[in-house]
Amino acid sequence: MHWFVTGVFVVGELAGGGLVALPTAITQSGFVIGIITLLIMTGIFTYTAYILGQCWIILQRNWPEYRVHCRKPYAEISYRAIGRKFKILVSVCINITQFGISVVFLLLASKNICDFIKAFFNHDISFCWVIVAVAVALFPMLILKSPEEFWWAGIIAMCTTSCAVILICIGSIRDYHTCSQGREFPQFKISNYFVALGTILFAYGGHPVFPTIQHDMKKPHHFTRSAIQAYTILTFMYLPASILGSLTYGDSLRDSVINSLQTQWIQSAVNIFITLHVIFTLIIMFNPMNQEVEEMLGVPQEFGIWRIVSRGGVLAAAVLIAETVPKFGPMLNLVGASTMTLTSAFFPAVFYLYLTAREVKAEQKSGYPDKNLIDETPSYRDIIKYNSKLTLVLCATVIVIGLVGGGGATYSAISELINTNPELPCYIRPFFPDKVGKHEGAAAIASHTNCCGMWQNISRSTDIKCNEPFDFYNQGLFKNA
Structure with missing residues (x-):
């Protein structure tokens, strides 16, 4: 792929799921603080994408075997940087990250389809069955070998996201006069901030796929x-939608800004575009995980029955988790805060320091990249000696922010997942029909629109049926509701 097509492909892989949740994250963290955090994370993740790309170049420059097809380029980076044991740890983190993203996107696509059917056909279809339908429709595209065979998926994903951004901005502007008059922002809470940080980390993370795309x-x-x-491109997508969505709807926002858009055709169109984006992105996200599984099972690289069986098994496992925890927002925050922070911030910085020290040390000692010296794992002293001061400062900053921010966000995301209105797993609901639909969640939305204002009862038209008010930011409201 050409570098320009690759850039578009990366946008298609990143934008979408995080986009619809970012206005909520900006509101949840405090508007000004949220915007500053968003800009800081833009810089951090751009830098880690750059250094991760440099890590792969170092591998190809010094180990010729990586110039041909490689199933697990990210894991190989960790192996050459630190060693075999660390390669196993990184592989586990990558698989958990990719698997978690896939589950989140399955939930988001299914939620959007349910909302679309509810809006246009006034019919409440089972969210649990939609998850299965999406997976079945997706499977034929998951058996493609690598990104070179489905580069078009990234292009389509970026185009659909661009259309969604424009429509979110138009819808927010149309609602601004009505909603901004009753808009409130929640009181700042450190727990809410870390939950919001998990969303922001999810919106920018996606690095485990980058070496596969780069290869x-x-x-x-x-x-x-x-x-x-x-x-x-991501910055020009995220900022307008986040700012306008947060300023228009304030604390009436919930998991997704889509449900706050009060122009029905705009809400439905955004649903369609984001759903298409998510489906095409799932093709990209499943690929490294599928190749990892095939490597472990010894599945031939040529197309055959065993590729179908292994990839079908991975998809079935993702469906099972989605049916077990059918909540889009908390799952997104947890994935973004935990392993995605490690694979998109912490690991790239660590690997770059090690690989740069290896290469520079070998060149300075022998005048060229000597194979024996390259294979030596550098000491901590070597890392400080053979990396520039600027690189050391930047990577150290990324590592600290990744550990502190990711750790706090993971704790907050787990607390949110456990403590906020747990949803019954889909396969248990038939046995407890009286408990289904009694609280907020992806599977139990009475309407398809969240009305605005502090009390979530303001709409632009009397034809709009509002969802029940919900204390999304834990402000102590609606206790008697």
Whole structure:
């Protein structure tokens, strides 16, 4: 792939699921603090995308076997940086991350389809069965080998997201006069901030796929251009939608801004575009995980029955988790805060420090990248000696922010998942029909629109049926509701 196409492909892989939750994250963290956090994370994740790309270039430059097809480029980066034991840890984190993202996107696509059917056909279809239907429709595209065979998925995903951004902005502007008069922002809580940080981390993370995409480029050393292009486009997508959504709807926002849009055709169109984005992104996200499983099981690289069986098993496992925890928002926050922070911030910084020290040490000692010296794992002293001061400062900053921010966000996300109105797993609901639909959740929405204002009862038209008020930000409201 050309570097420009690769940049578009990366945007298609990143934007979408995080986009619809970002206005909520900005509101949840405090408007000004949220915008500043968003901009800081833009810089951090652009830098880690760049250094991760440089790690792969170092591998290809010093180990010729990586210039041909490689199933697990990210894991190989960790192996050459630190060693075999760390490779296993990284592989586990990558698989959990990709698996978690896939579950979140399955939930989001299914939720959007349910809302669309509810809005246009006034029919409440079972959310649990929609998850299965989405998985079945998706499976034929999951058996493609690698990104070079489905580069078009990234292009389509970016186009659909761009259309969704424009419509979210138009819908927010149309609702602004009505909703901003009753808009309130929740009181700042550190727990809410870390939950919001998990959403922001999810919106920018996606690095485990980057080496796989880079490996399929015509000129892998041009990935820096692709990364800068991708995160620049993401910033122009995320900022307008986040600012307008937060300023218009305030604390009436819930998991997704889509349900707050009060123009029905705009809400439905955004639902369609985001759902298409998510489906095409799932093709990209499942691929590294599928290749990891095939490597462990010894599945041939050529297409055959065992590829179908292994990839079908991975998809079935994702469906099972989605049916077990059918809540889009908390799952998104948990994935973004935990393993995604490790794979998109912490690991790239650590690997870059190690690989740069290896290469520079070998060149300075022998005048060229000596194979024996390259294979030596550098000491902590070597890392400090053979990396520039700027690189050390930047990577250390990323590591600290990743550990502190990711740790706090993970704790808050787990607390939210446990303490806020747990949903019954789909396969248990038939045995407890009286407990289904009694609280907020992806599977139990009475309407398809969250009305605005502090009391969530303001709408632009009397034709709009509002969802029941819900204390999403834990402000102590609606206790008697």
